[in-house]
Amino acid sequence: xxxxxxxxxxxxxxxxxxxxxxxxxxxxxxxxxxxxxxxxxxxxxxxxxxxxxxxxxxxxxxxxxxxxxxxxxxxxxxxxxxxxxxxxxxxxxxxxxxxxxxxxxxxxxxxxxxxxxxxxxxx
Amino acid sequence: xxxxxxxxxxxxxxxxxxxxxxxxxxxxxxxxxxxxxxxxxxxxxxxxxxxxxxxxxxxxxxxxxxxxxxxxxxxxxxxxxxxxxxxxxxxxxxxxxxxxxxxxxxxxxxxxxxxxxxxxxxxxxxxxxxxxxxxxxxxxxxxxxxxxxxxxxxxxxxxxxxxxxxxxxxxxxxxxxxxxxxxxxxxxxxxxxxxxxxxxxxxxxxxxxxxxxxxxxxxxxxxxxxxxxxxxxxxxxxxxxxxxxxxxxxxxxxxxxxxxxxxxxxxxxxxxxxxxxxxxxxxxxxxxxxxxxxxxxxxxxxxxxxxxxxxxxxxxxxxxxxxxxxxxxxxxxxxxxxxxxxxxxxxxxxxxxxxxxxxxxxxxxxxxxxxxxxxxxxxxxxxxxxxxxxxxxxxxxxxxxxxxxxxxxxxx
Numbered sequence: 001x002x003x004x005x006x007x008x009x010x011x012x013x014x015x016x017x018x019x020x021x022x023x024x025x026x027x028x029x030x031x032x033x034x035x036x037x038x039x040x041x042x043x044x045x046x047x048x049x050x051x052x053x054x055x056x057x058x059x060x061x062x063x064x065x066x067x068x069x070x071x072x073x074x075x076x077x078x079x080x081x082x083x084x085x086x087x088x089x090x091x092x093x094x095x096x097x098x099x100x101x102x103x104x105x106x107x108x109x110x111x112x113x114x115x116x117x118x119x120x121x122x123x
Numbered sequence: 124x125x126x127x128x129x130x131x132x133x134x135x136x137x138x139x140x141x142x143x144x145x146x147x148x149x150x151x152x153x154x155x156x157x158x159x160x161x162x163x164x165x166x167x168x169x170x171x172x173x174x175x176x177x178x179x180x181x182x183x184x185x186x187x188x189x190x191x192x193x194x195x196x197x198x199x200x201x202x203x204x205x206x207x208x209x210x211x212x213x214x215x216x217x218x219x220x221x222x223x224x225x226x227x228x229x230x231x232x233x234x235x236x237x238x239x240x241x242x243x244x245x246x247x248x249x250x251x252x253x254x255x256x257x258x259x260x261x262x263x264x265x266x267x268x269x270x271x272x273x274x275x276x277x278x279x280x281x282x283x284x285x286x287x288x289x290x291x292x293x294x295x296x297x298x299x300x301x302x303x304x305x306x307x308x309x310x311x312x313x314x315x316x317x318x319x320x321x322x323x324x325x326x327x328x329x330x331x332x333x334x335x336x337x338x339x340x341x342x343x344x345x346x347x348x349x350x351x352x353x354x355x356x357x358x359x360x361x362x363x364x365x366x367x368x369x370x371x372x373x374x375x376x377x378x379x380x381x382x383x384x385x386x387x388x389x390x391x392x393x394x395x396x397x398x399x400x401x402x403x404x405x406x407x408x409x410x411x412x413x414x415x416x417x418x419x420x421x422x423x424x425x426x427x428x429x430x431x432x433x434x435x436x437x438x439x440x441x442x443x444x445x446x447x448x449x450x451x452x453x454x455x456x457x458x459x460x461x462x463x464x465x466x467x468x469x470x471x472x473x474x475x476x477x478x479x480x481x482x483x484x485x486x487x488x489x490x491x492x493x494x495x496x497x498x499x500x501x502x503x504x505x506x507x508x509x510x511x512x513x514x515x516x517x518x519x520x521x522x523x524x525x526x527x528x529x530x531x532x533x534x535x
C-alpha cells in the first residue's frame with residue numbers, strides 16, 4: 001500500500017540550525033533515499049521551493065485572482081514529501097521516524113495512506 | 124489476463140524452464156534473471172516469427188546461454204547467441220513440474236509479503252518486472268529493486284531449491300496459499316487509477332492456484348482456496364456498476380454471476396470438504412458456495428452461513444470472522460443479536476475504529492430502525508476507509524438515512 005510521508009517545515013526552525021546540523025539533515029535525506037531505492041519501496045520524492053515563492057490562486061465570480069495569502073501567514077509549510085509503497089502502516093511509520101526532520105524540535109513528519117492514484121507510471 | 128497465445132504459453136513454460144535451469148546449475152538468483160531475459164526475448168520474437176516447434180527447448184537454450192553470459196560477464200555475445208539458439212532445435216529436458224518447489228522458494232518466510240508476491244509473480248507466474256510494476260502501480264525501477272532484494276534475502280537465508288516434503292510441506296504450504304490469496308485480493312480490491320493495461324492479478328492468482336492444485340489435488344485447503352477464488356471471481360461483473368460504484372452481495376444481480384465459474388467453484392468446494400481436515404479456505408469456500416446456492420439474496424440459507432462462521436471462528440480466530448458472523452447472526456436472529464456480538468469487538472484494537480466494523484454496525488443500526496445512529500456510523504466508516512469506491516458507497520448509504528435537519532454536504 002502507498003503512503004505519503006510529508007515533511008512540514010518551519011523556516012524559522014530551519015534558519016536556527018547550524019551549518020553542521022543542516023548538512024547532517026541533507027546527508028540524512030541522501031542516505032534515506034538510497035536505502036528506499038535499494039529496498040524497492042520508493043515511488044518518488046519531491047521537495048518544494050521556499051514558501052515565499054508560492055502563490056495562491058482563487059476564483060471568485062469566475063474571476064481568477066493570484067495572491068500570496070492567506071497561507072503565507074502560517075508557521076508551517078509543506079516542504080516536500082516521500083511517496084512510498086510499503087507492506088503496511090507500521091512500516092511507513094518506521095520509515096518516517098528515519099527522516100532527519102522527525103528528530104528536530106518544532107518540525108513534524110506526517111504519514112497518510114494514499115486513497116486514489118492516477119497518472120502515467122513510467123512502467 | 125488479456126494474454127495472446129504466445130504470452131499464455133510463456134507464462135506456463137517460464138517456471139518449468141526456471142526449474143530445469145536451477146536443477147542443472149543451482150544459482151537461483153542468476154537463473155531467474157536469465158529466464159526473465161529469455162521470456163522477454165520470446166515475447167518480442169514469437170508473435171512476429173511464430174512460436175518455435177519446441178518452445179520449452181528454445182527457452183531453456185536461450186536462458187542457458189544468457190546464464191553463461193551473465194556468469195562470464197560477456198554481454199557482447201548475447202545478440203549473436205540468441206540468433207543461434209533460435210535456429211537450433213535443442214533436445215527437451217522433460218522432468219517433473221518444478222512449480223511447487225519454485226513457489227516455496229518465492230514464498231520464503233524470510234521475505235515480506237510484498238516481496239513474496241512480487242517474486243512469485245515473476246519466477247512462478249512468468250510475468251515481466253514491467254507487468255508486475257504496472258499491476259501494483261509502482262515504477263518499474265521500484266519493482267526491480269524489490270525483486271532483486273528478495274533474491275538476495277533468499278540467498279542470505281541459505282534457502283535451497285528442493286521439493287518440500289512431510290512436515291516442511293505442511294508447515295510452509297499455508298504461506299504459499301496466503302501469498303496466492305494476497306495476489307488475488309490485490310486484484311480484487313484494487314480500485315486506484317485508470318487501469319486499461321493493468322494485468323489482472325485475480326486471474327493470475329487463479330492460474331497459480333490451479334498449478335498448485337494440479338500438483339496437490341488431494342489437499343483440502345488448496346482445493347478450498349481455488350474454490351474460494353473462483354466463487355468470488357465469478358461475481359466480478361455484478362460487483363461494480365458501470366459508474367464504478369460498489370454493489371454489496373445482497374443487491375447484486377445474480378444473473379450476472381459467471382455460471383460456469385460458479386459451478387466449478389461449487390464442485391471444488393464440495394470436494395474440498397471431503398478432505399480429512401478442515402481449514403479456513405475450505406470453510407470460506409463453503410460460505411461462498413452457500414451464497415452461490417441461493418437464487419436470490421432473500422433465499423440465502425443464513426443459518427448455514429452462521430454455522431460455518433462459528434466453525435471458522437474456532438479454526439482460525441480472527442475479529443474479521445466475528446464481524447462477518449455478526450452479519451449472519453443478524454439475519455437469523457435480528458439486528459439486536461448482531462449488534463450485541465459487535466459490542467464485544469470494540470475492545471479489540473485490531474478492528475476497533477476499522478471501517479468494516481463501523482460499516483457493519485451502521486447496516487445493523489439501519490435494520491434496527493436507528494437512523495441517527497446509522498447515519499453517524501456510515502459517515503465515520505466513510506472517513507476511515509482507504510478505498511474511494513467504498514467511501515462513495517458509504518456516503519451514499521449515509522445520505523439515504525440522513526435524519527431530517529442533518530447538515531447536507533457535511534460528509535467527508
